[in-house]
Amino acid sequence: MDFKNKKIAVLAPVAWRTPPREYGAWETVASNITEGLVDRGWDVTLFATNDSITKAKLCSVIEKGYEEDHTQIPKVSECLHISYCLERADEFDLIHNNFDYLPLTFTRFINTPILTTIHGFSSPDILRVYHSYKDTYYVSISDSDRDDQLPYLATVYNGIDLSNLTFREKAGDKLVFLGRIHPDKGTELAIEVAKKCGKDLIIAGIIQDQQYFDDLIKPHINASSIQYIGPVNPVQRNALLKQAYAIIHLNTIPERFGLVMAESMAAGVPVIAMDLGSCREVIEDNVTGYLVNNVDQAAKAVGKINKIERHKCRKRVEENFTIDCMVSAYEKVYEEIFRRESEK
């Protein structure tokens, strides 16, 4: 049975461009799904900001991401974007929602099946929406980031674009923190680890919690041992990973997936991560990095990084977290949805 004659709509968020210039995890994944499907011959329409870049057909009513244009009220852009897509539902065989929960409240009005990749529960309260629309289709992004009461079709790990992630056999000499500067990501714990080990640390990422940055990060920043370089785009990230001895990823809440861990391993960089949430699904403990429970364990793990064979980091990504892996998995999910719909 050939499903490639089906028309797919991919609904991306509109916080940032798809793909984002720098930060924007959901837009990154929505882009990778879209481009991966196009490469395999699917007929794809991407609903995203109008400055998005895609090989699919692009449909937009939002000129640019509301995080890049603060004249926009996010809720206004969100609802106009969603209704614009769903008002055209009849043109598609499947709508792949990468937006969040708001589109679900439109689903009873449309006949086209809607698949929602749940990129994360920003609050337990958003489960009220997911529980109210269980008659639609759900995918989780890791086995750990699941709600007990939701009927998932599958877990599909995020797939990353390897084109700007050069594998390097030779380790750099810096510890690197890469991600949002936010207590959830444990930026201050990475600083503690670096100080304990006497190694330099480079911090890169957007400041999502300014108070946290000002109070707990900024006082440690200097021009040498603890540097902050701001957010990085994919080219800058590649250069940064070249300098990396290891990634310090001491998340303080369960990780949902952890794109940064996959990206780092793709460059051959081992990851020292807190054993919370999906980290043990992304990292193979003792093979591509170390799972730890606190700063002391993380500092000890730095001491045995040379036991990690860097090509095994790359291999783990190639076998599990590429766009190709992800799109293959989604093709199976789509097939299952079309099968279920045809039986209705």
Add this chain to the structure above:
Amino acid sequence: MDFKNKKIAVLAPVAWRTPPREYGAWETVASNITEGLVDRGWDVTLFATNDSITKAKLCSVIEKGYEEDHTQIPKVSECLHISYCLERADEFDLIHNNFDYLPLTFTRFINTPILTTIHGFSSPDILRVYHSYKDTYYVSISDSDRDDQLPYLATVYNGIDLSNLTFREKAGDKLVFLGRIHPDKGTELAIEVAKKCGKDLIIAGIIQDQQYFDDLIKPHINASSIQYIGPVNPVQRNALLKQAYAIIHLNTIPERFGLVMAESMAAGVPVIAMDLGSCREVIEDNVTGYLVNNVDQAAKAVGKINKIERHKCRKRVEENFTIDCMVSAYEKVYEEIFRRESEK
């Protein structure tokens, strides 16, 4: 032609109970519309929080207002509430939206006509939604609170419930500020007026801007000349208005309607208001109060309050701003909508 066999859904906000215990202007008006329609024999279903009080049929998926239960994410409650109502659209001949802009994005999916009373533009950006859904029906709450590009069916002034607003011929001796404590409402200007006149001021209302309260209001509060009594329910408001010599309402942005002005006049209390927005539609200048442009003019106006005949304040409300006036006006609007729909 008898329209009373038509089924009407009234969609209220879910920030507060309908009617609200204390503050909640939109919920107040949604309640007054609902109860007024029921009193005239309409078949009305009210979509509001589950603790709401109505003679109509009550439909709810939200237990209580999100402003009264901070475990709720407002957007989650809003979208579930709206979709619950609109998924049942076929059961109604008309949906009267008192919610705001979000329900508009569902309108292309339903066949039932939707009338939106625009209770206010919280930001110019929400006009993007109103402009995108001009094929629905709009009502403004004053002639001044209109956007040039929207096709309004009518202006329908808010109608108030007179049952807890006792007319009193005899003036009290206090100046009163009644409303949200917020820079938009000019609470600090009311204090200036009271000090200039050497009269006592009672301030009542919710604190909507805590910084503003702490910086500009709290330092002036004492147990005698400048009192703050918190929010008031309708019974407390009635007692407060008994003490009122005049209401000082020096809004700093255009007023959209100004329920407080109508409520005060209903009790026979003249209003000194900034000449911005709808104030000159609600107050009859020199007859039911004074329109002013600054604190000095307001202080002078206090000096000539005894020229206002208090029964004329009451009369203006009885003739223009009762529930009966409002519901009569909405009946005309509904009739026009049914006429247009029957011609489609």
